[in-house]
Amino acid sequence: MKIISKGDFKSFVNALIMDSSLNVIGVKSKADKFAFGSLESADDLIMDYDVTLLPPKKYFFPQRETLVTYDVAKGFSAKDPVEKKPTVIIGVHPYDIVALLHMDEIFRETKSDPYYFEKRKSSIIIGVNIQKMSKWCFAAHMGCATIDHGYDLMLTDLGNRYAISIGSQKGELLLDKYAKNVQNALARDIQLVGQKKREVIAMTQQKLDFSPELIPELLSKSYEKSAFWEKHSEKCLACGSCVLVCPTCYCFDVKDNPDLSLEQGERVRTWDGCLLEDFAKIASGENFRPTRPTRYRHRYFKKGKYLYDRFGFISCVGCGRCSSNCLPDIANPVNLFNDMYHETKASGVQITPASTPEVNIQTEGNIDYVPRLATIVRKEVMTVYETLFEIKLDDGSELGHAPGQFVEVSVFGIGEAPISISSPPTKKDTFELCVRKLGNVTTKLHTLQVGDKVGIRGPFGKGFDPEALKNKDLLFIAGGLGLAPLRSLFNYVLDNRKDYGKVTLLYGCKEPRELLFTEELLALTKRDDVEYKPTVNWCPENEVWTGNIGVITTLIPQVEFNPETTYAIVCGPPIMYKFVIADLKSRNVHDDHIILSLERRMKCGVGKCGHCQINHVYVCKDGPVFNYSKIKGVPEAL
Amino acid sequence: MKPKVAFFDFAGCEGDQLQIANLEEDLLALLGQVEVVSFREVMKEHSDDYDIAFVEGSCTRLQDEDRLKQIRKNAKIVVAIGSCATIGGINALRNYREIDDAKRIVYGDSANLFDAYTARPIDAIIPVDAYVHGCPIDKDEFLHVVKSLLLGKKPDIPTYPVCVECKKNENICAFERGQFCVGPVTRAGCNSCCINEGTICWGCRGLVDNPNENAQKEVLIKNGLTVDDAIKKFRLYFGWQERRR
Ligand SMILES: Cc1cc2nc3c(=O)[nH]c(=O)nc-3n(C[C@H](O)[C@H](O)[C@H](O)COP(=O)(O)OP(=O)(O)OC[C@H]3O[C@@H](n4cnc5c(N)ncnc54)[C@H](O)[C@@H]3O)c2cc1C
Ligand code: SF4
Ligand code: SF4
Ligand code: SF4
Ligand code: SF4
Ligand code: SF4
Ligand code: FES
Numbered sequence: 001m002k003i004i005s006k007g008d009f010k011s012f013v014n015a016l017i018m019d020s021s022l023n024v025i026g027v028k029s030k031a032d033k034f035a036f037g038s039l040e041s042a043d044d045l046i047m048d049y050d051v052t053l054l055p056p057k058k059y060f061f062p063q064r065e066t067l068v069t070y071d072v073a074k075g076f077s078a079k080d081p082v083e084k085k086p087t088v089i090i091g092v093h094p095y096d097i098v099a100l101l102h103m104d105e106i107f108r109e110t111k112s113d114p115y116y117f118e119k120r121k122s123s124i125i126i127g128v129n130i131q132k133m134s135k136w137c138f139a140a141h142m143g144c145a146t147i148d149h150g151y152d153l154m155l156t157d158l159g160n161r162y163a164i165s166i167g168s169q170k171g172e173l174l175l176d177k178y179a180k181n182v183q184n185a186l187a188r189d190i191q192l193v194g195q196k197k198r199e200v201i202a203m204t205q206q207k208l209d210f211s212p213e214l215i216p217e218l219l220s221k222s223y224e225k226s227a228f229w230e231k232h233s234e235k236c237l238a239c240g241s242c243v244l245v246c247p248t249c250y251c252f253d254v255k256d257n258p259d260l261s262l263e264q265g266e267r268v269r270t271w272d273g274c275l276l277e278d279f280a281k282i283a284s285g286e287n288f289r290p291t292r293p294t295r296y297r298h299r300y301f302k303k304g305k306y307l308y309d310r311f312g313f314i315s316c317v318g319c320g321r322c323s324s325n326c327l328p329d330i331a332n333p334v335n336l337f338n339d340m341y342h343e344t345k346a347s348g349v350q351i352t353p354a355s356t357p358e359v360n361i362q363t364e365g366n367i368d369y370v371p372r373l374a375t376i377v378r379k380e381v382m383t384v385y386e387t388l389f390e391i392k393l394d395d396g397s398e399l400g401h402a403p404g405q406f407v408e409v410s411v412f413g414i415g416e417a418p419i420s421i422s423s424p425p426t427k428k429d430t431f432e433l434c435v436r437k438l439g440n441v442t443t444k445l446h447t448l449q450v451g452d453k454v455g456i457r458g459p460f461g462k463g464f465d466p467e468a469l470k471n472k473d474l475l476f477i478a479g480g481l482g483l484a485p486l487r488s489l490f491n492y493v494l495d496n497r498k499d500y501g502k503v504t505l506l507y508g509c510k511e512p513r514e515l516l517f518t519e520e521l522l523a524l525t526k527r528d529d530v531e532y533k534p535t536v537n538w539c540p541e542n543e544v545w546t547g548n549i550g551v552i553t554t555l556i557p558q559v560e561f562n563p564e565t566t567y568a569i570v571c572g573p574p575i576m577y578k579f580v581i582a583d584l585k586s587r588n589v590h591d592d593h594i595i596l597s598l599e600r601r602m603k604c605g606v607g608k609c610g611h612c613q614i615n616h617v618y619v620c621k622d623g624p625v626f627n628y629s630k631i632k633g634v635p636e637a638l
Numbered sequence: 639m640k641p642k643v644a645f646f647d648f649a650g651c652e653g654d655q656l657q658i659a660n661l662e663e664d665l666l667a668l669l670g671q672v673e674v675v676s677f678r679e680v681m682k683e684h685s686d687d688y689d690i691a692f693v694e695g696s697c698t699r700l701q702d703e704d705r706l707k708q709i710r711k712n713a714k715i716v717v718a719i720g721s722c723a724t725i726g727g728i729n730a731l732r733n734y735r736e737i738d739d740a741k742r743i744v745y746g747d748s749a750n751l752f753d754a755y756t757a758r759p760i761d762a763i764i765p766v767d768a769y770v771h772g773c774p775i776d777k778d779e780f781l782h783v784v785k786s787l788l789l790g791k792k793p794d795i796p797t798y799p800v801c802v803e804c805k806k807n808e809n810i811c812a813f814e815r816g817q818f819c820v821g822p823v824t825r826a827g828c829n830s831c832c833i834n835e836g837t838i839c840w841g842c843r844g845l846v847d848n849p850n851e852n853a854q855k856e857v858l859i860k861n862g863l864t865v866d867d868a869i870k871k872f873r874l875y876f877g878w879q880e881r882r883r
Pocket of ligand 2: 235236237238239240241242243275296325326327328329330331
């Protein structure tokens with residue numbers, strides 16, 4: 001530990017500011033509140049603030065950030081390299097430092113977010129121990145009011161001087177280079193710092209009535225209590241304030257922003273939040289979290305359970321910002337968790353800490369937000385709403401996908417949409433996408449012609465495992481557009497027909513004119529190694545249909561299969577799953593013999609933006625293909 | 639061929655057309671993409687041959703309806719610009735008085751000469767394809783809407799409230815400054831401009847699709863507004879929408 005006089009500290013800060021190769025940030029006053037901002041003089045720096053309006057994450061994950069630029073003539077490029085000045089942030093409270101450590105893990109998981117880390121890696125964090133505490137702060141309960149690591153330097157105010165704990169070599173070098181008259185701390189200083197840290201804990205005005213280790217388990221026991229969630233969220237304005245000010249929230253939206261030439265533009269990401277009404281809404285109009293209670297509950301689960309299960313930490317550092325920003329005063333985690341605790345206890349349920357989850361976070365390489373340029377080489381109109389696009393990557397490379405995976409397709413100036421790859425991996429130099437015209441991207445895509453360019457990212461997600469299905473009997477059940485993802489596996493199986501047992505395809509649409517891939521399917525009827533049964537819900541008078549009439553489940557009793565050797569592969573509109581699964585189960589198909597492909601709103605495709613989440617599961621990364629036995633206990637899934 | 643664009647005004651202040659006329663360089667760049675065939679704010683000529691019609695002002699008289707229907711017939715795309723056109727705007731405030739009282743206050747004894755009726759947004763009369771909310775409109779959002787329409791996409795108009803932008807802009811909440819704000823139920827898209835300037839949101843962009851009005855009124859009252867004043871806060875801009883809900 002080192003000691004520096006307040007005067008010398010000021011000179012140190014001014015020396016940092018004078019160095020134009022650094023971007024020096026500190027806490028400044030904003031009326032009677034505080035905010036991190038660019039420092040012009042050490043005189044503006046405030047170290048005895050209570051809490052800042054926004055946390056310092058805005059320097060690494062800004063409110064608005066360009067991911068990609070595009071030029072219709074040239075394609076997509078990574079955004080121009082930003083000025084890579086290291087950011088020095090002075091005066092960060094311990095809870096905000098812990099929150100940055102949370103963000104680091106979240107942005108690193110599976111693949112690293114290059115935009116976050118380009119700024120974060122070069123940053124230098126100079127913390128300060130809390131001197132005044134916001135009345136909403138409960139960091140002490142979360143173990144985040146004082147810390148021993150995560151900073152480069154950590155200051156403690158000792159009256160006429162600061163004690164400085166050195167947390168990294170970077171911090172030490174900074175001190176060496178810019179500070180004068182730094183002394184070694186004496187025993188009394190070390191003791192004083194200990195005392196100051198104890199005083200911080202005692203400043204807490206919020207009272208959590210139980211130990212936070214119980215939070216994950218408490219939440220597990222409260223998921224189904226809809227009356228509880230309704231009562232607590234009744235006054236929710238769906239204003240998103242609670243998540244936008246949170247230092248550990250990381251959800252984002254992605255949008256294209258063309259300039260006035262309409263030929264060039266940028267793709268930007270902006271902060272988003274799960275409390276907002278359309279967060280989980282998809283183009284067809286379906287909203288997977290349509291009500292305030294479900295969205296309100298999701299936030300608490302995200303903080304206290306989902307991230308705990310994935311990373312082993314409770315994703316709330318107790319800064320109290322959500323509590324102070326919620327106008328109806330319903331976002332305070334302390335109040336909610338206390339209520340939950342007392343209600344659960346009163347109902348006689350024992351709550352013991354959940355066993356520590358097994359955390360196995362793998363990370364490899366960077367996320368590439370820049371789409372590869374590709375060309376539409378064939379376009380085949382299938383129905384009024386669906387068209388098949390055959391696409392070739394311009395760099396000549398193979399897509400290299402597994403059946404069931406998807407790509408993010410970009411249309412210049414419009415945006416990106418996740419689309420399943422409809423062709424089997426056996427088809428190498430091009431791939432096919434069967435696209436329904438629904439919203440912006442998909443409608444514009446339909447207007448593109450052969451020779452036009454699109455952008456492709458991916459393949460993404462976990463697809464089907466054709467190896468594991470070898471020698472099994474396969475029962476494909478597709479509803480409507482659900483045939484698109486199944487076709488990649490189905491055609492792969494046909495291309496390797498001898499490796500698989502009995503193959504059956506049940507396919508249902510609303511009416512005959514909605515049937516996809518009609519010629520291909522007609523060809524099936526001539527094969528004796530495939531059983532194919534289509535159905536339509538109804539047939540209008542002006543159309544012809546000789547096959548089955550009824551919903552898809554009316555086909556299931558018509559086929560023979562051995563539940564022991566059969567795997568059912570199911571994809572269709574959300575409503576279909578429940579019924580199909582019930583019927584399969586009544587035919588004794590094992591849970592782990594049912595394989596589903598699910599759909600949710602997506603933005604990033606790589607497990608970062610939060611949009612596709614089904615409880616703790618990310619559809620883009622953990623799916624879209626799921627084994628039913630693994631997903632059946634996930635309440636939002638089906 | 640460049641799409642032909644025309645501007646029309648009904649009961650309103652033409653402040654929105656002024657905003658557009660004030661776009662300066664952006665206007666020039668925009669003019670490179672479209673052909674303006676009718677725009678009273680900057681030109682004298684007028685033509686009935688247009689693809690996109692921008693309509694400002696609310697419908698306040700029976701005669702307005704015919705004119706609107708004619709515009710709808712001529713245009714491929716109708717865009718409502720400004721609060722008066724998108725939500726009825728301030729004009730809808732008068733709906734809370736008996737219409738004859740309102741006329742008398744405005745026109746005195748000659749009231750009977752005017753045939754005003756309940757003020758309403760233009761989508762009460764004709765289908766509208768896109769909205770540029772605000773009183774006045776936000777230049778950037780106007781450009782966003784025009785660019786989107788030219789690219790063939792549905793403009794991205796926020797469904798969330800002003801608080802979202804307000805938080806991102808790191809403002810101190812009006813309530814913390816002892817003021818009263820309807821930002822939590824007002825559709826965002828203006829980048830919380832009024833609060834950025836240290837004032838409050840009056841709600842000029844109209845209610846979000848599913849506002850929690852009771853909760854918002856409770857917030858206003860809890861923070862010291864009387865019930866009457868809380869209701870008045872809602873009436874300033876939300877008159878027509880509240881009536882329709
Ligand atoms: C894993 C997966 C596979 C899919 N496969 C296909 C397919 O093979 N063929 C097909 O036609 N459609 C498929 N969809 C649905 C398709 O992604 C949406 O119809 C599409 O995103 C709508 O985009 P839009 O811009 O036209 O609509 P808008 O309403 O303008 O949507 C705006 C944005 O919201 C997001 N979004 C909206 N709806 C969805 C949705 N249903 N799923 C995910 N994100 C959404 C997208 O980011 C989209 O760009 C798939 C979805 C998922 C998740
Ligand atoms: S909980 Fe509070 S802050 Fe969060 S969205 Fe609801 S009203 Fe807004
Ligand atoms: S949930 Fe609330 S208290 Fe916890 S870290 Fe986020 S803003 Fe702070
Ligand atoms: S899903 Fe989680 S990270 Fe995303 S906004 Fe909600 S609480 Fe925050
Ligand atoms: S000032 Fe208004 S818009 Fe901003 S956060 Fe407060 S209530 Fe919301
Ligand atoms: S802050 Fe409110 S009053 Fe101001 S422009 Fe936005 S919506 Fe209108
Ligand atoms: S987390 Fe972004 S799409 Fe799944």
